[in-house]
Amino acid sequence: VGGMDRVYEVGRIFRNEGMDTKHNPEFTTCELYQAYTNLDGMMDILEAILSGAAKEILGTYQIQWLGKDIDLTPSWKRVTMADAVKEVTGADFMAIEGDAEAAVALAKSVGVDMDGVDKTWGNALYETFDQKVEETLVQPTFITMYPVEVSPLAKRSPSDPYLTERYEMFVCGCEMGNAFTELNDPMDQYERFKAQVEKRANGDDEAEMMDEDYVMALEYGLPPTGGLGFGIDRCAMMLCGTDSIRDVILFPTMKPLG
DSSP: TTTSSSEEEEEEEOOOOOOBTBOOOEEEEEEEEEETHHHHHHHHHHHHHHHHHHHHHHHSEEEEEEEEEEEEESOEEEEEEEHHHHHHOOSSSSSGTTTTTHHHHHHHHOOOOTTSSSOOHHHHHHIIIIIIIIGGOOSSSEEEEEGGGGGGGBOOOEEEEEEEEEEEEEETTTEEEEEEEEEOHHHHHHHHHHHHHHHHTOOOTTTTTHHHHHHHHHHOOOOSEEEEEEEEEHHHHHTTSSSSSGEEEEEEOOOOOO
């Protein structure tokens, strides 16, 4: 942007969503982008920020959060979503990659609810992870290679067209950051937006909308770029050892009496 190859912003975000111990409609995030890097560079940055903060503020990499002993010592585990699913459930989605019918059956065989979800290979893999694996990730773990269906802005893997160069980082079953190698192919991005518009028309309120201005900007050119976003409030929760996001927000949203 304007000749700068690294930019970041810390800002307040509002989402018209529900509240629980990890979610508040208004929260603070940090978003950053760096040219000429990728998924691996974004993993290095988030790991350095959180482990460095723990060492600087608490004087140790060993912390307790949500009743668990957590080790933030650098060199966190990095594992693909498919491998994590296989490790926890035994379901091998890579053995049936691209076979939607077999994938849905495999997901259901390990107790995954596929109601209301498009019956694709990628969605079956993601739902299995979301329902069966995410809660088991206690120590800091990067889950990589997300399906294309749930990653509309992430670059497709050059070695596997069903997957993207995206990660989410988890601690105590809580998502702490989301990052990817940015999709810089305007034609691919346009088709992804079209698929998202179709999902939205079918009732998926979380699907993206068409952004033709963004596609046009990509046509002018975007260098290889890594992008990362992480919630400041959840990081504060972890470092303070609190189990509710309300404890680290000055004016948390309150439910009405009665």
